[in-house]
Amino acid sequence: MWSIDLDTGPTLLYSWTICSASIFVLVALVLSMYLIFEHLAAYYQPEEQKFLIGLILMVPVYALESFLSLLDSNAAFNCEIIRDCYEAFALYCFERYLIACLGGEESTIEFMESQSLITSSIPLLEEAYAYGVVQHPFPLNCLLREWHLGSDFYQAVKIGIVQYMILKMICAVLAMIFHFFGVYGEGKFEWRYAYPYLAVVLNFSQTWALYCLVQFYSVTKDKLAPIKPLAKFLVFKSIVFLTWWQGVAVAFLFSMGAFKGSLAQELKTRIQDYIICIEMGVAAVVHLYVFPVVPYKRGERCVRNVAVMTDYASLGTPPDPEEVRDCERTTRIRLARHNEGEKRLSFHQSVRDVVLGSGEIIVDDMKFTVSHVVEPVERGIAKINQTFHQISENVKHYEEQRKNSKDDSYLIPLNSWTKEFSEVHDNVIEGSISDSGLPEGKRPHSQSKVTASRFRHR
Secondary structure: OOOEEOOOOHHHHHHHHHHHHHHHHHHHHHHHHHHHHHHHHOOOOHHHHHHHHHHHOHHHHHHHHHHHHHHOHHHHHHHHHHHHHHHHHHHHHHHHHHHHHOOOHHHHHHHHHHHHHHHHHOOOOOOOOHHHEEOOOOOHHHHOOOEEOOHHHHHHHHHHHHHHHHHHHHHHHHHHHHHHOOOOOOOOOOOOOOHHHHHHHHHHHHHHHHHHHHHHHHHHOOOOHHHOHHHHHHHHHHHHHHHHHHHHHHHHHHHOOOEEOHHHHHOOOOHHHHHHHHHHHHHHHHHHHHOOOHHHHHOEEEEEOOHHHHHHHHHOOOOOHHHHHHHHOEEEEEOOOHHHOOOOOOHHHHHHHHHHHHHHHHHHHHHHHHHHHHHHHHHHHHHHHHHHHHHHHHHHHHHHHHHHHHHHOOOOOHHHHHHHHHHHHHHHHHOOEOOOOOEHHHHHHHHHHHHHHHHHHO
16 A cells, blocks of 8 residues: 655654644634624624624634644644534534524524425425425435424424534543543544544534535525525535544544654644644635625625515415516615614623623523433333333243143143043943953954854854
């Protein structure tokens, strides 16, 4: 197998790595902090901006912890735990940001229900979800039930995203425990270490969360068109998806012996950190264009008018083509400003709302997810216990039947008694039994044979 020897010039290579990584990290920190302070200064839409700031913070958190891990390999494990936990939190923030842009949970559910009415009453419209049902691709359509647009679909997406945040924290705690006992084995795909098992669990959990996010985006992309959700979605997904898979790829290459040399072993946990430092510098520049503060400074936003389509769908009548074209146009509205009846929060109040306000929503969503997950799990466990109890009862019943049949084998079968009694009954009918035990009714027959033989002899 091919391999790369990294022993040439280790000191020079390490110094160049630290220097180049520090430049990208500095760019990421400066641009991200600038964008965050800009949003805090124009904090006119708290429900949207509190989660938007959580998304922007993903870049400096990733850059800073990766650079610290690059400087000190002993801190690499703890830094990676922090990065992974914040990754799950950022995914949750992105979903909540989209919901806030739709007007909140109730407005989002109402919009989905209106889409269900539109698709069921106006089949000529080009809609991706016919009759208000979300179709799963193969092979998920063989394993999962259909999601109906409305509260059913919204709750499924919500649980699918929050579960990743919960599992990420649980696996982080387990990783620290396994690391303390020396059985974690980071980057080692061997059965005696915990790393491959946790990696599989997190991989499935992350894939499911991203799938739910993709489905949510597919349903709401037209409604969210004014905020350009595709660019935001691609930037966020690239950060979350690429950082995870490139870490797994680096660990796999080292486990297969693709890199050799003392320097390669020393930088085994640092190569991923160096790549992330470069990526975060680029991501910070992209965030300036993807998550701008200009719409919030102007107090304007483009929204799509779907009220007309909802009214026609509720009436079950075909829409007017002119009004359909009108509703497809975006409408620019001016949001309420602090000098128009709403006082803008101060900088300290904005920071407090970002921390405490988002924290309350996170706790409520986690409670909701746990309650909806624990209940079916408890029902499943109860059903499993009932099944095992039924199996145990059937085994006991079978053993009792077998024991009873074994005890009855020492007795004379009933058919043998019936046969003997029938023979006795026949003998009684033909003649009585003599004292010698021979039936008297059969003696004349034998005597006649003797007389006949004597007569022939004469």
